Amino acid sequence: MPAAALWRSLRAHQVYGANTDVGKTIVSTLLCNALQHHGPVGFLKPVSTGPLDEADDRHIQRYAPHTQTKCLYQFADPVSPHLAAHTPTTTTTVPSDPQLLDAIHHTLSTWSSQTATKHALVETAGGVHSPGPNGTSQADLYRPLRLPIILIADSRLGGISASISAYESLLLRGYDVHSVLLFRDDYYQNHSYLQEYFAKKAIPLVAVPPPPVRPDSRAVGAAAKDAEAMGRYYERTGREGRLGAVVEALERKHTERWERLEEMARKAEATIWYPFTQHQGVTAKDISVIDSAYGDYFQSYRQETVGNPIDGNGALRSTFDGSASWWTQGLGHGNPDLALSAAYAAGRYGHVMLPGNIHEPALALAETVLQSQENPRLKRVFYTDNGSTGMEVAVKMGLRAACARYGWDASAEPIRILGLKGSYHGDTIGVMDCSEPSTYNKKVEWYRGRGHWFDFPQVGMKDGVWKIRMPEKALGDELQFGSLSEVFDLEQRVDSEAGQRYREYIHQTIQRLVQQEGIKFGALMMEPIILGAGGMLFCDPLFQRCLADVVRQHPELFAPQTSPPAQANDWSGLPIIFDEVFTGLYRLGRRSAASFLQVQPDISVNAKLLTGGLVPLCTTLASEPIFRAFLSDDKTDALLHGHSYTAHAVGCQVAVDSLQTMMRMEREGAWQGYQRDWTVASSGRAAAAAAAAAVAPAGATTTGPSVWSVWSHELVRDLSQAASVEGVFALGTVLSIALKDQHGGGYTSRAAQGLQQRLAAGSEQFAVHSRVLGNVLYLMSSVTSKPASLRAIEEVLRGGLL
């Protein structure tokens, strides 16, 4: 992934045509001539098609002779590059898209540093969406460079439409258009309409005189006449200074962009109150300026310091978004398909208030997300805006259902939550109360923890062996496994000694709390498998399974004289709430982390990945019995909760498209490579995990549930051997590395900071942004991350730890 293109002294622009044959090269020639008064000018044609003597760089060489020109790839056929590149007569090697980007970036960097080039034009072929050599639309192909754009509009009949549509296609991909040029045509007057149109966007438009009509090419001396006429045209147009306004605008926009990049960190430090940030001591240099983002990478502004001059490789750096932007990214940054989905919903609806109404995106998402869970209990979808609000709704649902069934008066006595230590369900005060007192909540003035939280056995690899450490003697000794699949093989494990111990311990604890301490519980609430914000705590799936089993099989624990529910799919004991905000929707390699446990929750909450990483949206799914607890003749018994933008069309549409894309990837086996890697590792466990062989549960098979990660098994094994590592695991898109901390972990631990700094320094090509939770450093990919990109990051990790 080359960095986006930006240099301090070099003003590089990409020239796009609103259509083919709108005069890109002629306008570029005019521009080169106008720009040369301000410093050296370069003209780069990445891909050229058609006869060599008509090539655009040749034209520039002839009519703007002071310009440095270069053509990277030349194909003879005068057709679109995707056809020209693949005709039998092609002798030029066809570059891959990344090679093409690298070559452009390299050329511009060289011009900037070695020839003091001040302006460069990078000319495209045809229209904005004309395909490049590999068939990728140019607007997509060149997006990683995100060069500012000079758009050559179409002055012909129909050109208004072509020009505006081309502009919209560019904006949809996050490009900035710095200037629009076109030929003046006094009959169609497109320039007049477009001038007014672009003035509203604060984009200057200049109409230049049309070039001379080409003589009939069959006539004697046509070529010479044409050349002479063109020469006069360039000379006259240049003399008239028609492009002065454009040159001035390009210069102004370049300067403004630089000034803004330079001041942004300082201004942000002065105006933004950052979430989860102790501002004491934070200065502008602690803030990264993100100029844009694409795929898995931020394009970060490289702050200039003494000894670290910006020019050369440019001012922007590719930084791997190693927290998947707080666990939101599914389909990558700057995804044009999601951008179009968002735009479509915005254009068709804007926002439509939900109560009493239905619109297609809200219904389609409800259907899609229910289907994705493969949980016959879940029948109803309640929409909110984020995981925290979705969990507030889940709590309200669970408590109401329990109080209604058990006849409790919640205004008279406290009803509590049964959960796990280290759990985290959001930042609004109601759901803060669902977690044990912790760093996150204990200083919040209104926080009052309302629950009991079990400590639990944790999974991790150390020294090449998967281990489960017990928090209490009552739960037995540490367990060891030859593979992660075995850890998840609940069919085998549920009746093991560990399983029996877990169930007994849970049963006795609840009995004591309810019968001796008189506590009333209203819901069981868990993040299945991994407790994210609590510190990437990987809970033994067997423990969570046993917790759910005990709650459901022993309703008498919670309210005496209660009989099990008559209906299938009704809740029993307590409503079970799964907080899948972090774990759900392929985060751990599966649609739902509940499937690892083979437990069907009564209430399930999804957010984050739901919209593929674009906008906030949350679904709280519930069973019919939960829903029916709110039915009544009294209007005020309803779930009186709702946010203004509930089920906003943009979020729902993006979520539908995002979920369907991920489910299609699953169907089409997009992750088979990763799955093979982890299956092989499992099968080969006999050799790899000889140390663990003695304690592996008898009869464990290697054909347990499919368990895999995008992070290589070999990496996990190698890191687990590192002296500084306490434990490591990978599952789905998550890699978690717990580092040894002399001073004992916790949110304020600094053990992981060294590794984080090494990742931030990165390699020649890229840096890695990461987040730490206490002594844990984690990395997270999207579901579309490229294997090569992940392997490169693994190398940086190895360098940092081994």
Add this chain to the structure above:
Amino acid sequence: MPAAALWRSLRAHQVYGANTDVGKTIVSTLLCNALQHHGPVGFLKPVSTGPLDEADDRHIQRYAPHTQTKCLYQFADPVSPHLAAHTPTTTTTVPSDPQLLDAIHHTLSTWSSQTATKHALVETAGGVHSPGPNGTSQADLYRPLRLPIILIADSRLGGISASISAYESLLLRGYDVHSVLLFRDDYYQNHSYLQEYFAKKAIPLVAVPPPPVRPDSRAVGAAAKDAEAMGRYYERTGREGRLGAVVEALERKHTERWERLEEMARKAEATIWYPFTQHQGVTAKDISVIDSAYGDYFQSYRQETVGNPIDGNGALRSTFDGSASWWTQGLGHGNPDLALSAAYAAGRYGHVMLPGNIHEPALALAETVLQSQENPRLKRVFYTDNGSTGMEVAVKMGLRAACARYGWDASAEPIRILGLKGSYHGDTIGVMDCSEPSTYNKKVEWYRGRGHWFDFPQVGMKDGVWKIRMPEKALGDELQFGSLSEVFDLEQRVDSEAGQRYREYIHQTIQRLVQQEGIKFGALMMEPIILGAGGMLFCDPLFQRCLADVVRQHPELFAPQTSPPAQANDWSGLPIIFDEVFTGLYRLGRRSAASFLQVQPDISVNAKLLTGGLVPLCTTLASEPIFRAFLSDDKTDALLHGHSYTAHAVGCQVAVDSLQTMMRMEREGAWQGYQRDWTVASSGRAAAAAAAAAVAPAGATTTGPSVWSVWSHELVRDLSQAASVEGVFALGTVLSIALKDQHGGGYTSRAAQGLQQRLAAGSEQFAVHSRVLGNVLYLMSSVTSKPASLRAIEEVLRGGLL
């Protein structure tokens, strides 16, 4: 506003070209011939330019003779309609855009009902953005009809780009493309590339044989030869059945759309858990299916019932969005500028996690929203996703600042909120606790109100007189005013007898609560001027002003031995939090409702209108002293709050553009007409409010703060005279009508239901969607609502009440 176009038996499609001259009319002719086998076909050319004998409808008449054709407006010049319509030679009357839409809708309705037309093609001119007769791009001009589209792609060099860009421009406006057609060109092979492209979008593409090359028009008998060749072309292509797949696709998509529209309400009733809805008794027929929305209008599916057949005027109805979609709409539904803003941010960034980073939309919005408030105290912006979460943050800020200054230990003793009765700050449990026990919160199991809430004097018009009713004897007698401006003339009123009474009452109450009852208050929290969800309660601004004054001028009330803060703009007494989620950003005609009070809050929360009505986003603004209360060497003293999509780029970009648009409208005097209406009403008060003259405060002037509404003053006055009306007011975009209720108001009142039903029945042209809060029915516009549209709704209101 004509309804969007949809009929049961008539399949109407709009034919758009990816560019001019791509063969729209030839393909339409092929289509008409293919469709005629399935029933009567109509061809409608709304606007035609060029010589009459070449007109497209003539072409259709000749080569698809069974087709019913019509051209609505014909201009002679072969240029874009916006030029043709305004050349001196034009004899055709130029229709306005709404007239054009009406004419199309009327023609199609007539065809559907009178000639049993089964398929109709509505052909556009040029490309998708080619301007219509008044210069509006066709894609925008025809958007209210939102006909499904047949896109004629471009088969020429550059045509791939033109076709994809045209498609994107259409999607950006919420159009559905049902089919793509183009000429087969074996050299450029655009059809092959585009087929693959559109297959991914599930849009069928059919390539048809290219038409015969036209003979040189100067040759003898050229016209006849051309006609003969075209005849053969149509005959042969028809015989080969090339368009069968398209006809089948159009039929299938029409059927699917119908089936979906018919099932959506039922499916929604079965899967969606609606916010604020008692589902008991809700059936599918209580749910409106919103097919799309544009401007202020939903396009609602008109459910077919016996005696209410759908065909005729069509299946969709314009319904005025009278709650502004739960108070969110600023710039109208389906706004293409906001859609493009959203798409740009999605394309440039997707979402970028905020901590440690900054990106342009987040910074630009922080700067813009701070500037918009004109409050020198507010310096910091904390982002969340909605009003409820933003208020949770505000509470955390306020409580921390107070506890830190006063040395209170909030874990040991409860800290409370000082507020107003009927206040409402959101649905998460923490902010529910900030309001008095009410219908909204009292059944929430974890709700525990933590505060004291003042009852307050309320403003409303009855019998043509503005009155302020007192809730307590201690506050004096009812006040009467000749105009609303006088109510807001705080400069005059602050030292009035009422003001003195208010201050004394407030001071004594706080003194009693703190000193006698030992209550500790951590913040003063108010919705300035109007308490929205509490029932559109219009608080006497003088009371809120006095409340703020007493709190700030008497810090000794809250903690003894405290001295006033040394620094300017530091808080005094209590941090003052303004919840402007409902009232802010031009809702009441001003950027901030705080300006009515001339009180500068220390913390201010905005949401809803912030994004102009597109996606959820919230800003909590705070002063530096509030911010500094969280600074410490201890990381965990920070404000540990943050949602995954904090400051998501899409929301921030849309908000920047939305705010700047509204501020520009203000600068440019977009609301001067409304302002004049209300100023005249104020000046003429002597006559109009003779009854009130005796009690109007001495020396009141008519040049108070500018107070106005989009709803006409005359309407308010007239409604205030209605027997069934208890009181009425309008301010900014809000009109509130309190109806007399025999059974005493409240959330469950049914008094307003009759009026609501009359509005829903609407007029011939449109219905009105409204929401009621107890016995209050309110209507709310966007800031871009058209005066004519509002006056039409006022007529319906008069019909319902007078």
